Amino acid sequence: VTPDLVERGLHAGNIARDTAKVMGGGGGGRPEMAQAGGKQPEKVDEALNGVPALVRQGLSR
Template sequence: VLSVKVPATKVETLREVGDWVRERLGSGVIVLGAVIDNKPYFVTMVTPDLVARGLHAGQIANRVAAITGGRGGGRPHLAQAGGRDPSRIDEALRAVVELVRG
């Protein structure tokens, strides 16, 4: 599980960084966060082997975003989310490991 804050100015940048990491990771869950225009945004990716074991990027993204007062969703392997409270982005990213463990 990798969850990290990225100095991005666009959500597309989060996806690009996530794709780069996923190609090198092999197996895992990636949650990248950034504060863009004073709002927290997240991109969540789950590798196919973990999707097959029941992990769902959309569900993880929604739970992470909820910590910042937001919502998210998407497909089992890729999801996006946004929140309202940028001061809680670090807290949300720290919670990822526990959220993935269930």
């Protein structure tokens, strides 16, 4: 996540964590960089489809 978006409220670690939960996993990291993994890779499309909503939520804070 770029510094300007971090200033606006985005946090890569939070996005990674919430996205990975859909796949039965976990994640985290710093505001600008994160990583995640899951036990149900077949749910990756479902997990990624939720990312735009997480970004909107982060920017609305």
